[in-house]
Amino acid sequence: xxxxxxxxxxxxxxxxxxxxxxxxxxxxxxxxxxxxxxxxxxxxxxxxxxxxxxxxxxxxxxxxxxxxxxxxxxxxxxxxxxxxxxxxxxxxxxxxxxxxxxxxxxxxxxxxxxxxxxxxxxxxxxxxxxxxxxxxxxxxxxxxxxxxxxxxxxxxxxxxxxxxxxxxxxxxxxxxxxxxxxxxxxxxxxxxxxxxxxxxxxxxxxxxxxxxxxxxxxxxxxxxxxxxxxxxxxxxxxxxxxxxxxxxxxxxxxxxxxxxxxxxxxxxxxxxxxxxxxxxxxxxxxxxxxxxxxxxxxxxxxxxxxxxxxxxxxxxxxxxxxxxxxxxxxxxxxxxxxxxxxxxxxxxxxxxxxxxxxxxxxxxxxxxxxxxxxxxxxxxxxxxxxx
Amino acid sequence: xxxxxxxxxxxxxxxxxxxxxxxxxxxxxxxxxxxxxxxxxxxxxxxxxxxxxxxxxxxxxxxxxxxxxxxxxxxxxxxxxxxxxxxxxxxxxxxxxxxxxxxxxxxxxxxxxxxxxxxxxxxxxxxxxxxxxxxxxxxxxxxxxxxxxxxxxxxxxxxxxxxxxxxxxxxxxxxxxxxxxxxxxxxxxxxxxxxxxxxxxxxxxxxxxxxxxxxxxxxxxxxxxxxxxxxxxxxxxxxxxxxxxxxxxxxxxxxxxxxxxxxxxxxxxxxxxxxxxxxxxxxxxxxxxxxxxxxxxxxxxxxxxxxxxxxxxxxxxxxxxxxxx
Numbered sequence: 001x002x003x004x005x006x007x008x009x010x011x012x013x014x015x016x017x018x019x020x021x022x023x024x025x026x027x028x029x030x031x032x033x034x035x036x037x038x039x040x041x042x043x044x045x046x047x048x049x050x051x052x053x054x055x056x057x058x059x060x061x062x063x064x065x066x067x068x069x070x071x072x073x074x075x076x077x078x079x080x081x082x083x084x085x086x087x088x089x090x091x092x093x094x095x096x097x098x099x100x101x102x103x104x105x106x107x108x109x110x111x112x113x114x115x116x117x118x119x120x121x122x123x124x125x126x127x128x129x130x131x132x133x134x135x136x137x138x139x140x141x142x143x144x145x146x147x148x149x150x151x152x153x154x155x156x157x158x159x160x161x162x163x164x165x166x167x168x169x170x171x172x173x174x175x176x177x178x179x180x181x182x183x184x185x186x187x188x189x190x191x192x193x194x195x196x197x198x199x200x201x202x203x204x205x206x207x208x209x210x211x212x213x214x215x216x217x218x219x220x221x222x223x224x225x226x227x228x229x230x231x232x233x234x235x236x237x238x239x240x241x242x243x244x245x246x247x248x249x250x251x252x253x254x255x256x257x258x259x260x261x262x263x264x265x266x267x268x269x270x271x272x273x274x275x276x277x278x279x280x281x282x283x284x285x286x287x288x289x290x291x292x293x294x295x296x297x298x299x300x301x302x303x304x305x306x307x308x309x310x311x312x313x314x315x316x317x318x319x320x321x322x323x324x325x326x327x328x329x330x331x332x333x334x335x336x337x338x339x340x341x342x343x344x345x346x347x348x349x350x351x352x353x354x355x356x357x358x359x360x361x362x363x364x365x366x367x368x369x370x371x372x373x374x375x376x377x378x379x380x381x382x383x384x385x386x387x
Numbered sequence: 388x389x390x391x392x393x394x395x396x397x398x399x400x401x402x403x404x405x406x407x408x409x410x411x412x413x414x415x416x417x418x419x420x421x422x423x424x425x426x427x428x429x430x431x432x433x434x435x436x437x438x439x440x441x442x443x444x445x446x447x448x449x450x451x452x453x454x455x456x457x458x459x460x461x462x463x464x465x466x467x468x469x470x471x472x473x474x475x476x477x478x479x480x481x482x483x484x485x486x487x488x489x490x491x492x493x494x495x496x497x498x499x500x501x502x503x504x505x506x507x508x509x510x511x512x513x514x515x516x517x518x519x520x521x522x523x524x525x526x527x528x529x530x531x532x533x534x535x536x537x538x539x540x541x542x543x544x545x546x547x548x549x550x551x552x553x554x555x556x557x558x559x560x561x562x563x564x565x566x567x568x569x570x571x572x573x574x575x576x577x578x579x580x581x582x583x584x585x586x587x588x589x590x591x592x593x594x595x596x597x598x599x600x601x602x603x604x605x606x607x608x609x610x611x612x613x614x615x616x617x618x619x620x621x622x623x624x625x626x627x628x629x630x631x632x633x634x635x636x637x638x639x640x641x642x643x644x645x646x647x648x649x650x651x652x653x654x655x656x657x658x659x660x661x662x663x664x665x666x667x668x669x670x671x672x673x674x675x676x677x678x679x680x681x682x683x684x685x686x687x688x689x690x691x692x693x694x695x696x697x698x699x700x701x702x703x704x705x706x707x708x709x710x711x712x
Contacts, residue, residue, distance in 0.1 A: 022517045030599040044521070044678055133599045135674030139590030141599075143671050146420040212591045212673045215680055368521065369677045372599045 019047060026055045030133045030372040033382030037359075039371065046371060049363045051356065056386040064346035069095050069313040072343075074170030076333075079348055080384040081167060082125055085118040086326035087333075087348075087384070088172040093253055093322035094335040095174045095343075099315045106299040107176035108255040113292040114162070114171060115254075115324070116285040117155050117189070120196060122327035123278050123285075124152035127203065130275075130376035134216045134369075144203065151199060154192045161185060174313050176302025186293050193286045200282055207275075217272040221362050221374035224269060231358050234351045235329025236281065237378060240274035242267040247325040254324075258295070259288050271377040311341040328352050328379055350384035390486070394476075397486055401475050404656075405622045406437040408663060415664060416671045444615035452515060452608050459513030464609065464616035467506025471623040473499045478630050479554045481640045481651030492553040493545060496631060497538055503624060504530045507595070510617070511605035522604030525678055526595045530586060532685040537582035539693040543575045544635040546700045557639035564638035571700060576636045578693050583632060584666055585685065587625050591673040592681055599675075626663065633658035 020041045025031040034055035040048040060079055064072055076091040077084030089111055096103060103111075128148030135141020156166045163169040163179055171177055207213045223233070228241035238245060246263040248256045264280035266273035304313070315337040323332040329351030338344040355378050363371055410425065413436070417424025429435025451460060477492040479485035489495055504527060511523020545551055547568070548559035566576045585592040596604040606617045633639060637658040640651030676684075 020517060022521075029602060041521075044525075131674060135590070135599075139593065139670055139675060140673040141675075143416075143420050146422060150421065206672070210673065212676050216674055216676060367677055367679060368600050369594070369597065369675070 018042065024371070026052075030375065032129065032375065032380055033385075035356075035375075035380070035382060035385075037371065037375075039368070041368065044367045044369075046364050046366055046368065049360050049371070051359055053353075053356070053382070053385050056382045058387065060387040061346055061348060064091075064343060066342065068310045068341040069174050069315060069343070070307050070310045070341075073172050073174075074168065077168040077170065078383060079350065079387055080326065080328070080331065080352070080381050082381045082383075083118050083122040083327045084168050085114045085171060086324055086331050088169065089115060089254070090322055090324045090326075090331045090333040091335075091346075092172045092174050093324065094320050094333045094346075095313075095315050095337070097320035097322050098318040098335060098337045099174070101175050102303050103176055103254070104300045104303055105255065105297045107301045107303075109292050109296050110177050110181070110301065111172065111254045112256060112259065113189075113289060113296075114159070114169075114177075116288045116292070117158060117193075119285045119327045120193070120282060120289075121152045121155040121159075123282050124148040124155070124196075126278060126327070126376075126379045127275075128152075130373075130379070131207075133372040133376035134213070140210075140212075144207070147199070147203065151196050154195070158185070158189055158192060161188075173302065173304075173307065174315070175304035176300070178302075178307075180301050181296075186296075189289065189293060193289050197283065197286050200279065204279060214272070216369075216373055217275060217377075218268075218270055220271045220366065220370050221377060222268070222270045223358060223362055227358070227361060228269070231354070231361065233329070233355045233358050235326065235355065236274055236277045237355050237358065238329065239263065239265045240277045241269040247323055247330055251323065253322070259291050261288050261291075271373055274377045314339065314341050315343070323349070326351055328381065328384070329355060331384075348384075348387050350387060352378075352380040352382070352384040356380045356385055393486055397475060398472060401472065401623060401626070402619065405619060405626050406441065408622055408626055409440070409618075410434070410437045411660070411664075412667050415667055419668075419671050441615065445612055447611040449611040449613060450608075454515045455608065456513040456515060459509050460608075461513075461613075463506050463510035463513055464613045464620070465506070466509055467503055468616050468620040468623070470499045470502040470506075471620045471627060474624070474627040475630075477553060478627070478634070479557070479639070480655050481645070481648040482554065484648045484652055485554070488552065488554050490550075490552045493541060493551045493556070493631075493635075496553075496627075497534075497541060500624065500627065501530070501534050503620065506620070507605055510609070514605070514608035516608050518601040518603075518607050519605045522595050522597065522601045522607075525597075526588070526605060528678065529588070529592065529594060529681060529685075532682050533582055533585040533592075533689075536578065536685060536689040536693045537586050539690075539697050540575055540579040540582055541631070541635060543571075543697055543700045546697070546704050549704075553634050553639075557634055557641065560638040560641060564636065564641070566636040571696065571703065572636070574692075575696055575700070576632075578689065578696065579632060579636065580662070580665060580669075581689060582693075583628050583662075584669060585681065587621070587628060587666070589625070589666055590670040591676050593670075593675055594678050594681060597675065625666070626659065629659040629662040629666070630655070632662040637661070 022039045022041055024039055025036040026034040036052035038050040039046055073088045073091055076087045079087045128145035131141040131144035160166045161182055163171045223241045225242045228238050244265045249263055261284045264277050266276050317339045319336040321334045323330050331351055332349035334347040335343050336345040414424040425433035425436035427433055428439045474496050476486045477489050477495050479488050507526045508523045511519040544556050544565050547565055548556040566572045588595045633655055640655040642654035645651040645654055
C-alpha cells in the first residue's frame with residue numbers, strides 16, 4: 001500500500017480529505033468473477049486499493065480430503081475452471097510422485113497435448129475479456145471478445161469429442177489418462193490449430209496498429225523485475241517483467257523435455273508486455289500441439305487398470321509437491337497420503353492468487369480506467385483464487 | 388396550426404428513424420463481429436426488434452433510488468431529450484422541407500445541441516451514485532473540451548458558404564461538395580467526424596458510459612421508460628449531428644434528381660446514414676481511451692488543428708474573393 005493516509009481512509013471507511021471511497025465489485029461488469037476492490041479516489045486517480053476475496057470459497061482443500069484419488073481429478077478442474085486440464089494434471093502428478101507410478105509415454109504426450117490446447121483456449125478467453133475491459137462491452141472490445149470466443153469454441157469442441165465435456169473434463173487419472181483420441185480427432189485438431197494460428201495474425205494486426213489500444217496498454221501497470229520476484233507472481237506476468245522462468249522448461253514434467261519450444265520473455269513489464277508474452281505463448285502452444293500430434297507414440301494410455309470403483313486407487317504413505325505451468329502460471333498441488341484411498345491433506349497453490357496480490361502495488365497512481373486494464377492483464381480466475 | 392402539425396409529424400418521423408437506427412447499428416455491429424444480430428422478432432431479419440425493445444422498456448418497473456434527489460432525478464431524462472429533438476427544428480431535409488430554415492440555423496443547432504450536458508449532469512448528480520457522479524464529471528469535462536473543436540470545424544463550411552443558414556450552406560455546395568475541396572475539405576471532414584464521436588460520447592471516447600469501469604455511468608440508476616428516454620436522446624442527438632455533417636460537408640439533399648423533394652430527402656437521409664455508419668464502424672473497432680488522454684487529444688491536437696484549418700479556410704476564401712491581392 002503506497003500511501004499511509006489512503007490506508008487510513010480505507011480503515012475509517014469514509015472519504016474525507018477530498019477523497020472518495022468507491023466500491024468496485026463483487027458485482028461489477030469487469031470484476032472477472034467475484035472480486036471486490038475498495039478504491040480510494042482523488043478525482044480520477046487511485047490513491048489506494050484494498051482487495052477483498054473469498055466470495056467463491058468452496059472448501060476445495062477439504063473436499064480433497066474427503067474424495068478419493070479416483071474422484072478428485074474431476075473436482076480439481078473446478079479450481080481453475082478456465083483451464084481445467086491444468087489443475088487436474090497437477091493433482092494426478094502429485095499422487096503419482098508419492099506412489100512412484102509410471103505413466104506410459106502415450107499418456108504423457110496426450111497430457112501435453114491437452115494442456116497446450118487448454119492454454120490456447122484460456123488465452124483466447126483472456127484476450128477477449130481483457131479487450132472487453134479496456135474497450136467496453138459496447139465497443140471494439142466486444143468485437144475482439146466475440147472473435148476470441150469463436151476460436152475458443154473450436155478448442156472446446158475438440159475437448160468435447162475427446163472427453164464428452166466442454167468445461168470440466170476429468171480427463172486425467174492417476175497413472176495415465178482416461179480417454180484415447182477418437183478416430184479422426186488428430187486431423188481435426190491440426191485443422192483447428194492451423195486456423196487459430198492464422199487468426200492470431202488478424203488479431204495482432206487489428207490491435208497492434210490501433211493507437212487507442214497501444215496508449216491504453218503501454219506504460220500502464222508496470223511491474224518491475226524486482227517487484228515481480230518479491231511478490232512472487234508467476235506465469236506470463238513474471239515473464240512480462242523480464243524474468244525468464246517457465247516450469248515446462250526449468251522443471252520438466254510429463255515429457256515436456258521432448259518438445260522444442262521457446263519461452264517468450266518481455267522486458268517492459270507493462271500491460272502491453274504481458275499481452276505480447278501471451279500472444280507469443282499462443283504460437284508456442286500451437287507448435288507444441290503439432291509436435292505432440294506428430295510424435296504421438298503408440299501404446300497404452302494408462303499404467304493402471306480401468307477404474308471400476310472409486311476406492312480403487314490407493315497411494316502409499318508419503319508426501320509430495322507437484323507443479324505445472326498453467327496458462328496463468330505455476331499451479332501446484334501438495335499432497336500428503338496415508339495409504340488409504342483418500343489423501344490425508346491437500347493444499348493448492350493457485351497462480352491467480354499470487355498474481356492478484358500484485359494489484360495494490362501497481363494500481364495506486366493510475367486512473368480509474370486503468371484499474372480494469374491492469375486487472376484484465378493479470379487474468380485472474382476466481383475459482384482458483386478462492387478455491 | 389399548420390406548424391404544430393408539421394412539428395408533430397417531424398418529431399414522430401425522427402423518433403421512428405432513430406428507433407430503427409438502433410436496429411441498423413445492431414445489425415451492422417453483428418456483421419462486424421461475425422454474428423447475425425436480431426433475428427427472431429418479426430420476419431424477415433427481426434425487423435420488429437426495436438418495437439419489442441421499446442414495449443419492453445415501457446412496461447418495466449421504474450425504480451427511483453431511495454436517496455436520489457427526486458425532482459432532479461426525474462427531470463433529467465426529459466431535460467436530456469428535449470435539446471436532442473429541438474435540433475431538428477432547423478434541419479432542412481430537402482428544399483422547403485424543414486420546420487424553420489432560420490438564417491442563423493447553424494448557430495441555433497450548436498447552441499441547442501450543447502444543452503444536453505445539463506440533463507446529463509442532472510442525471511449523474513440526482514442519482515446519488517458514485518459511478519454516476521464520476522461519469523457526470525467526466526461528461527462535463529469532455530463535452531466542454533470537444534464543443535470547441537466541434538464548433539470550429541462546423542465554422543469551416545460557414546466560411547466557405549458565407550452564411551449560417553443551413554439551406555444556403557447546402558446551395559453553396561451545388562458545384563462541389565465541401566468534403567471534395569482539395570485537402571482542406573477532407574481534413575475538415577475528418578476533424579468533424581472525430582469531434583462528433585467525442586461530443587456524442589461514443590467509443591473510443593465513451594468514458595461517460597464506460598461500462599467496464601463505471602458500469603453504465605450517469606444512467607446507472609435509471610430503468611424503464613426513463614432509461615429509454617436517455618437512450619432515445621443519445622441516438623437522436625447522434626442522428627442530428629449526422630444530419631448536420633451531411634448538410635455541412637456532403638452536400639445535404641444534392642444529388643441526381645434532387646429537384647424533387649422526396650428524392651432530395653432520400654439523398655439527405657442516405658448521407659446522414661453514411662456518417663452514422665462511419666461513426667458506428669469506428670465504435671465497434673476501437674477500444675476506449677482514458678479520460679486524460681481524451682482531454683489531451685482535444686486541447687493539444689484537435690483544437691490547434693481545427694484552428695489552423697479555420698485560418699487556412701479564411702485565407703482561401705479571402706483569396707478567392709480577391710480581398711487579398
